[in-house]
Amino acid sequence: MTNEPAMPESWRHYEDLGLSKPLAAALEAFVEQGYHGASIRDIAARAGLSVPGLYHHYPSKQALLVGLTTVVMGELLERSRAAEIEAGPDPSDRFDAVIESLLRFHMFRREQSFIASSELRSMEPEGRASYIAQRDEQQKQVDRIILDGVRAGEFDAEYPVDASRAVVTMCVAVAQWYRPDGELSPEELVERYLGIARCTVGAKRVGK
Known part of the structure; x- marks a missing residue:
């Protein structure tokens, strides 16, 4: 698993969250299609990874x-x-x-x-x-x-x-x-x- 993004100095200040590519791709897919509608293959493609490559970071959609x-x-x-x-x-x-x-x-x-x-x-x-x-x-x-x-x-x-x-x-x-x-x-x-x-x-x- 990748490390969590670092916190900014101020709680009022927001930048890009800096999600890992798999998590950013999963977020995008879940927003568009819902959890059950999103497929591992689609998430992997969005992340620029093969399905086995995605599973190396996260073993399941869950x-x-x-x-x-x-x-x-x-x-x-x-x-x-x-x-x-x-x-x-x-x-x-x-x-x-x-x-x-x-x-x-x-x-x-x-x-x-x-x-x-x-x-x-x-x-x-x-x-x-x-x-x-x-x-x-x-x-x-x-x-x-x-x-x-x-x-x-x-x-x-x-x-x-x-x-x-x-x-x-x-x-x-x-x-x-x-x-x-x-x-x-x-x-x-x-x-x-x-x-x-x-x-x-x-x-x-x-x-x-």
Whole structure:
């Protein structure tokens, strides 16, 4: 297996993810045809490899899907952790930073994010369990921040965990509809949806 791409210095900065040729080809095929519609032969051709050459890197189509989702979730979690650390101890600042990170990720990694979530149904038990554990880790980070905010009197959410789930679901859904040439610029989308997220948790401070 190839090493995962290196993280950029800033969690706000996005470049090409630098996927290996097999994973980039698999992503392209899965986006166009879905996991079940994509063939190993087609993925190998897109990667400029023979089928045996592709199998040298990834022994199955399932391994390609798991490899792709592992890279995607690893990057998502690392960016979220970096955003929270940079924000400092205040729950409101941490909330704003992590939600902004989630929104940006699902804009700039929308194809990867969409495949990771939509093809969960195609994963075999071991890969599915690993993906769900990573997804739960992301959700628990937001849960923890909101609960900290409620305890500190900065958020007024009656049902903090439900509010957290609603906010994360909203961020994840951005990957389904966002387009770079759409109505909202990334900055406008972050501003608008961060406002919605603050309202959902009953934030008492609107931005810095």
